[in-house]
Amino acid sequence: MDxxxxxxxxxxxxxxxxxEGARREAISALEHALQCAQLAEWAHADSSLVAAAFLHDVGHFLAAEAVARNDHVDDRHEELVVPFLAEGFDAAVTEPVRLHVQAKRYLVRIDDAYARSLSPASVHSLALQGGPMRDDEMERFEDLPFAREAVQLRRWDDLAKEPGRRTPSIDWYLALLEDLRERPFLDSKTGIGAGNVA
Structure with missing residues (x-):
């Protein structure tokens, strides 16, 4: 299947x-994904980052299919989803997704206002994910390719929780994914690309 x-x-x-549970938010997972992608579009992000915003929590779905949900265990959804997404998308999509949890830990460390703005569910998951970054973690994170994009994604993630907000349909973003999947793949490190024949 494609x-x-x-x-x-x-x-x-x-x-x-x-x-649900300690991760409870006022909207569904789909509403959250659509709102996050819409915020990325409103910010004139490129299509890869809009796709990352739409897909950033898909790892929760994979985790839910693999194991029973446990509110007191980090499901590491941001890492679990990368091999799945890499079947069709390049690092410009997968890396902001992989780094969006680290971006939260980074922002909590550098921005007190951001830390105060987190929902109770995000505060709960932050504790499971390691809490605010240490100095050495911050330095390593800032040097990573796509760290800046992950921070942008994280800010949209935390704003994308508004009940009743009107967004484009899922079909709008699935079409964007189709367009991205059909673009030639370009390796972000070497600059060498090839047609995506997946």
């Missing part, structure tokens, strides 16, 4: 489910 079809099926199976 990667975009698989993403569509994951949202069909899990997107309507609201975040």
């Amino acid at each position: 990667i975009v079809e698989r993403i569509d099926r994951l949202f069909a199976s899990h997107g309507h489910v609201p975040y």
Whole structure:
């Protein structure tokens, strides 16, 4: 099955489910993804970063299919999803997704106002994810390719929790994914590319 079809099926199976327990938010996973992608579009982000915003929590769906949800264990969704997404997308999509949890830990460390703005669910998950970064972690994070994009994604992530906000449909963002998947792949380190024949 095509990667975009698989993403569509994951949202069909899990997107309507609201975040529950200690991770409870006022909107569903699909609403959160759509709002996050919309915020990226409103910020005139490139299509890869809009896609990353839309896909950043898909790893939660994969984790839910693998194991029972436990509010007191970090499911490491940001790492779990990368091999799945890498089947169709390059690092400009997968790396901001992989780094968005680290970006939260970074922002909490450098921005008191950001830390105070986190929802109770985000505060809970922050504790599971390691809390604010240490100095050495901050230096390593700042040197990573796509760290800046991950920080942008993280800010949209935390704003994308408004009940009832109107957004484009999931089909709008699935079409964007199709366009991205069909673009020639370009290795971000070597600059060498090839047509995506997946």
